[in-house]
Amino acid sequence: MGRAPCCDKANVKRGPWSPEEDATLKSYLEAHGTGGNWIALPKKAGLRRCGKSCRLRWLNYLRPNIKHGGFTEDEDNIICNLYNEIGSRWSVIASQLPGRTDNDVKNYWNTKLKKKRLAGKVNGANNSSSNSTMSTSNAPAFLGFTSNHPSGLPNLDAYHHGFSVSEIHTFTAAECQVIYDGATTADVHNSAYYPYTGFNHIKSNEIGVSSKVSTSSISNSSSISSSSPSLAMDEKASLLTCNRGTLDEATAMMDFGFGFPCDVVNNGIWFQERAQENSLNCGSYVSSSDLNYIC
């Protein structure tokens, strides 16, 4: 026996919604809400529509604060990065874009971004291994970069550090891929190139075992590094942990080869220039699969 249909298809209207239907649905929802039951809603509202159709119409079109069209470059980058990271989970991607619906994002991807990406015109195109410059110009705006920053460094004004442990960001493959541009571990350990003290370099395999690096495990970075099997990751970039802040401000840093460490925080990174002034060990959430992705 097949599944019962959600509505009587012979007696429901299909196709585009008329302005009158929109108005009826909108006024009913504004007055009564969904009542927790979309299936029963059209009958109550006096609409000859399937409940699912009503829900879709409301969520994708009638709901307040919905934006249509006019995707910005920042939104393009976010969509591409998240698509690289999690694939076609449009609802998740849309949740990062205020006013955008999953349907909108999906349509936009299918009609524009997919082609744009194939042409290599947006972030997320697979070019991480071929670019050995130190440019940040292709990094996504939501990571704090601006393409027109005079120094090429991120726009720090929009961010702050001192995030709590619970806010430490899981640095994703897409984000790593976008901002990594080819510095080697040798570069990182070169004091002239990388003059900061108080950092511990952790290889990706240590990080991946438990997603959080314990404070004790990073107390001696050289022994950790030398005891671990060599990974391709080690040839390119290191995760750094640092000593700074207070317990509830503990955070982590990553080195992506810019020559200075980056805080890894919720939906962003912070370029920390005075980390050595502080005094607390801290951990980081970075999965090995995420890090290995860029290897």
Added chain:
DNA sequence: AACTCTGACAACCGCAGGAGG
């Protein structure tokens, strides 16, 4: 002007999973 093609967007469909009985 008529036709075809293409892109953009709206809407539908079927499935998976959660909630509740």
Added chain:
DNA sequence: GCCTCCTGCGGTTGTCAGAGT
């Protein structure tokens, strides 16, 4: 634990307008 109902999601299709021939 099983069943039913409902919601939410992602893939797909339908519709329409504008561009091109």
